[in-house]
Amino acid sequence: MNASIVNFMRNAPATYHPGWGAAEFTDWQDEQLSWKNSCYLGDWSFLWEIQVDGPDALRLFEQSSVNSFAKFPIGAAKHLVQCNDNGKVIAEGVLMRIGEQSFRTQSTTAFWTAWLIRNGDYDVTYSKPSRFQFQVSGPNALAVCEKAAGESLTDIGFMHFRTVRIAGVEVHALRQGMAGEVGFELHGDAAHAEDVRAAILASGEEFGIRRLGRRTAMINHLEAAFPTGGWHYLADMFADGFMPFMLEEFDLMGLSGKIGGSFESDDIDDYFLSPIALGWGKSVKFDHEFTGRAALEREIANPSKVRVTLEFDSQDVVDIYGSLFEDGEPYQFLDIPHQERWVAWSDAVRNDDGDVIGISTVPGYSYYFRKVLTLSYVDPRYSEPGTRVQVVWGAPGTRQKLIGATVAPAPYKKDNRRADLLALARPA
Template sequence: MSESPIGTGGESYVERMRAEPGYIHPGWRQREFTNWIDEQIAWKETCYIGDWSFISDLEVSGPEAIDLLADLSVNSFENFAVGQGKHIVQCNEDGKVLAEGVVRRTGEETFILHSTPSYWTEFNLQRGDYDATCRELDLFKFQVQGPNSLQVLEAVADGSLRDIEFIHFGPIDISGREVTAFRMGMAGELGFELQGPQEYADEIWDHIVDAGSEYGLRRLGGRTASINHLEACFPPRGRVFIPAIVAPEMAAYQRWLLEDMDRVSRDILTYPIEGSFDADDISAWFRSPVELGWENRIAFDHDFLGREALEAEVENPRRTLVTLVWDDADVVDVYASLFRDGEPYKFMDMPNKQQWKMESDRVLVDAETVGVSTFRGYSYYFREMLSLCTIDVAHAEPGTAVTVVWGEPDGPQKEIDATVAPAPYKPDRRFGDLTSV
């Protein structure tokens, strides 16, 4: 097999990513609109509007479009109705996640993919033998989430929102523009994602912001946007896991992506790494759907890439995903070290790492490594430092005491006491009948 274009030469991909300075994610319009505390509390007490338009969109259509999706995805497509969506997960032969995002069925033979499955699906369509075609779309995607989200949208929309079931979508009218209202979201709260052509994105955004002021709506900035993923346990690539597309055996796909970097964001192949957890091979940061808490997406009613490996793992899972609650006093001591003589501990950016980086730290029980802590962040609502952790199932029981090793392999390290908690950490309030709200 040809050599990987992103892992060649004497320097390994791990070494390159250890030296990668990272970058500020370009999405979400602004870093902050009011302030990160105010914006973070909004999805619990009022609501927010956030811009996820940077995520890619691909329409796939044709008699065998559904066969293509089924062959690549762990999900079942039986009883997948027009007007319905689902979280789609695509793996390699080892059962490690290559891509994940959302697919919506917009017609009998038509589907729209959002996020990284759009790239992997298009690549396989171009080199495969499926009776299907695809075209790139450029949609705005505004999420309006929180307890007041329904009132805000009903103030601006003509068309019914209350009869849209969770993970389904339907058309509404805002300012004379047809918009798709997709009932889903990343905050673990009641809400919708609004989608439509980019040509009138700002018009829709401004109309919702103006109407939402009466209901305490906040605009969600990039500084705190991903804290809702942490609290609600939506593990993002580059924060909780590195997709297996960077493996050497994915050289052909890597080249295909690199040829189209005008369209494909740089973060699709660049995953900066830091933290006390270290390994020689990048596969140590790959994760399966089971390890990410997505076992309920896997359906063995069809053949798909990675099925054999996942059948074995589902039968005997080794690791699972939990939340870690970090000890307050130990966290405060990290900041206190800035005011003492000598080299301080590694700084904890607030509310989380602002550069897009994989913060991965060893998790110990009795001095033995039992897991990897990732995606550290401060929840103002809970007044706690949290992280997600892929941990051995023997230590996954809520209440288990563990130790997080905070710092870099070649720098000062701080052992921080932590306690295992469920993932998601906050109650999931996305579901329910809207007719009674």
Template structure:
């Protein structure tokens, strides 16, 4: 199946869909404060799970993943990234080792590995599983979980390690992670008892101010803590001719009306590859190993890691320029493209030009309003020569052919929000 940039701009019948499909529970401003002041429970159960087992399971993973596997403990999880021959991200997600020959892949990467398992000579097998994934994160998260299960296991959990716990009478895993940039765990287990676990967390969380994370602010979480996301900050590198067989394989897993990516914004790429990104550009250089060269894309990534072209930054948009865009809806004449608050909900990679003196120096994505910081923020891949903190740039707002606005912005660090996810869990239990 051939998909062009024009197809991606149109979407199915002119629109895409909400990635999370979750309602607003209290309101998005209240919910967006939860991971800084109390805690939240967020549902990521829509992610796919593939379990790879057998003597060659790790060899398969290693051949198509950029990570270093010299040390990989049972119970440990890694941010696993899969790239094409040019070092551009195909998929990424979380990989957990549950046994010496037992690995679980959460996210789209399981399809890429399954495809290559079918084509290769590996003594391994794959099964598709259906798990719930509930993130519980924020300053009060550990107190909530302590009220539910064995606190000693939780308090001793190392970052990106999953520990077995019992919640609502069910054996589940608690993966210590921090997608919000705060202390947090992701509860994982078979879908059949997800409702009991979810309700138990809510009940235990009521005294601690827990909030349900609604769909409108889920991606603000990723923006503030700088977690680039597929189809939002990059499109998967699967649209080239040499990936045609995989494209057909992958599309068979998606709804019939859908495609893997939709694009919008002022950046007017001519080919799907203009919207690909490497792990280096997305801020994941530390994950990319150069100690081995056997995996797909290894040579390209080694060269880029030694001499990166672009780096990830946060842009802070000028408040007056943002207000002018919003106010144009209240004036006569042609208005600017609508800037939804807190961010667009339709599942697009909304990519806008970043310029200095009219010259392209990067692209920006994930534009969203942070109620906590009272700022409009975005993530951006910026040329290294213009990536110094404090650099003033211009973001072009408005699709090609529409009325466009030059928005002043300033380069800041990514993540923008201070990362507290690796904090001392014992301190988090203090009254």
């Protein structure tokens, strides 16, 4: 069964992601610099979302996730992580507490939570609100959002939210920052999305705001080390009956799951990763019973993989493009700045002896750092920055190349998400 799943996913079509509104708005180099020099407006409204209401809502999330709920007031948010019995990630996304018994969650946690409600014994209901979700992130994000809202936002703590009004529309302003910079996610009724978007862009004009397109949107996740399912890891979503449920209940936008890269195994479990390997160990709290707890207790005491960034040797990348201008079979194309296809990439990482010591995920080109980078998960013995490794580039059965790579920290760029907003605020 496992081998057939792997074979199916290797041969699945590589579907293009339809999100973010366009491939580019100015150009991808300009857009990539926005979260260093100014800020961007990115549209994540394509993410799936559900609202969960009822007396068992908190119990549902507590029993299904690694996160602690000892402190979770109304107006707070968490990075929700849900695992299987083996401690491998099934789903992850943002969870917002909007009332005593009311929660909203976006991304793959919407799928899995709905599935748990459908098949569990919880006194809750779920609905699928139609809402926009805009991100404004970068050094000028606070100034832009304050101008759009017409009020100070310095009181909003990290991973907290409150209601503001933009273009006369009620909006939840959630402070986070997926680019590793100060940022706000703005959530509201999809019927008013265009009015709010226009107001943000108008407010941001003097601050150099850019719109973020599909070609470069995931580079901020790469630089800031935010692994994303379907790109930087394969989630375990193969429970009996779950796929038909997703197809029936959610619009999957034509996306199909696919495995890419040089790493080979007939066991689908070898492609799954735990929250510890993905760098989310701080979110794993053993103050409650949850699915996968026993496996994660064992792993956290003796981790087998550590999240790092790999810097590809630039000359090896140039050689890949050079093969397009030579006779014979070229190397597999390395798409820059980032592939637009929905592929869970897994390349084998080797040491000097040729032993596989980890997995390298989808590569991306950082125009700011002038490097091809990947989020990778390697044996802890090879996780020290500066360690040299090799990445096997090329799908099985094609011409392959060993790319030299250097281990670097993850996140690769400085994490500025929790910067003091009062220090950034403009004088009144």
